[in-house]
Amino acid sequence: MAVPARKTSKEKKLKRRGHIKLATPNLAPCPNCGELRMSHRVCPSCGYYDGKQVVKTANNA
Numbered sequence: 001m002a003v004p005a006r007k008t009s010k011e012k013k014l015k016r017r018g019h020i021k022l023a024t025p026n027l028a029p030c031p032n033c034g035e036l037r038m039s040h041r042v043c044p045s046c047g048y049y050d051g052k053q054v055v056k057t058a059n060n061a
Helices: 010-016
Strands: 027-029 036-038
Touching: none
Parallel strands: none
Antiparallel strands: 027 036
């Protein structure tokens, strides 16, 4: 059976796992209300997408 000759150091382990991390969502301002929202999605605050009201929200009821 293959057994490592010595313990993997923290530095080596962290270098190997350097790409494993949480990514922050790309937020863009809504052209209608200016609130930050994810791209290509309906704005949760005003309910607009592509210049049209798609969803009725409590703000624009």
